[in-house]
Amino acid sequence: ETGVTQTPRHLVMGMTNKKSLKCEQHLGHNAMYWYKQSAKKPLELMFVYSLEERVENNSVPSRFSPECPNSSHLFLHLHTLQPEDSALYLCASSQEGLRSPLHFGNGTRLTVT
Amino acid sequence: AQTVTQSQPEMSVQEAETVTLSCTYDTSESDYYLFWYKQPPSRQMILVIRQEAYKQQNATENRFSVNFQKAAKSFSLKISDSQLGDAAMYFCAYRSAISGSEKLVFGKGTKLTVNP
Numbered sequence: 495e496t497g498v499t500q501t502p503r504h505l506v507m508g509m510t511n512k513k514s515l516k517c518e519q520h521l522g523h524n525a526m527y528w529y530k531q532s533a534k535k536p537l538e539l540m541f542v543y544s545l546e547e548r549v550e551n552n553s554v555p556s557r558f559s560p561e562c563p564n565s566s567h568l569f570l571h572l573h574t575l576q577p578e579d580s581a582l583y584l585c586a587s588s589q590e591g592l593r594s595p596l597h598f599g600n601g602t603r604l605t606v607t
Numbered sequence: 608a609q610t611v612t613q614s615q616p617e618m619s620v621q622e623a624e625t626v627t628l629s630c631t632y633d634t635s636e637s638d639y640y641l642f643w644y645k646q647p648p649s650r651q652m653i654l655v656i657r658q659e660a661y662k663q664q665n666a667t668e669n670r671f672s673v674n675f676q677k678a679a680k681s682f683s684l685k686i687s688d689s690q691l692g693d694a695a696m697y698f699c700a701y702r703s704a705i706s707g708s709e710k711l712v713f714g715k716g717t718k719l720t721v722n723p
Binding site for chain 2: 527534535536537539542550582584586595596597598599600601603
C-alpha cells in the first residue's frame with residue numbers, strides 16, 4: 495500500500511461523542527499535516543507535525559486534539575464538536591527540507607449532528 | 608501573511624479545447640514555491656504542477672503549463688487539449704521556501720467543467 499491513507503472515509507457524530515480520525519503515510523516522509531476543507535472557503539491548515547513534534551497549531555479550538563505517535567501515523571481526536579465543524583478533513587505528508595510537495599489522503603467527510 | 612486568490616469560482620471548457628485558470632498571490636518573500644492541485648470527486652488532492660520562484664522558465668507537465676509572472680505575482684494554469692477527466696476543483700497554493708515553513712496556503716479553488 496502506498497501514499498496517504500485516511501480512515502474513516504465518512505463519519506457522522508453527535509455533539510457529545512468522542513471519535514478519532516486516523517491518517518497513515520507510506521512515503522517515508524517526516525512531516526504530517528491536518529487541513530480542514532469547508533465549502534466556499536480555502537483549505538485551512540490546522541496542525542503541522544515535523545519529526546513527530548507539533549510545530550504549528552493555527553488557533554484551533556481545543557475540541558480538536560492531534561496526536562502523532564510516530565512519523566507514519568497522525569490522529570485527530572474529536573470531542574464535543576459543533577455543527578460548524580462539519581467539513582472534509584484532509585491529512586497530508588511531506589519530506590521536510592527537501593522542498594517536496596505535499597501528498598494528500600482522500601479525506602474524512604465529517605458530519606456533526 | 609501570504610494570501611492566494613483565485614478569481615474564477617467556476618470555469619467550463621469544451622473537450623479538446625484550451626482553458627486558463629487564474630491565480631494571484633501576495634507575499635513579501637523572494638523565494639517560494641507555487642503549486643496547482645487538482646481535487647476530483649474522489650476528494651484526493653493531486654499535484655498537477657509546481658513552480659519554483661527562482662526559476663524564470665515556466666513549468667510544464669504534458670498538457671499542463673503555467674504562466675508565472677513573478678513581478679505581477681500571477682500564476683495561471685493552462686490546460687491544453689482538455690479531457691473529460693480534467694473536470695475537478697483546481698487549487699492554487701503557495702509555500703514559503705524558508706526552512707520550517709512547510710505549510711501550503713491555498714486559494715478558494717476553481718471548479719472546472721469539461722463539456723463533451
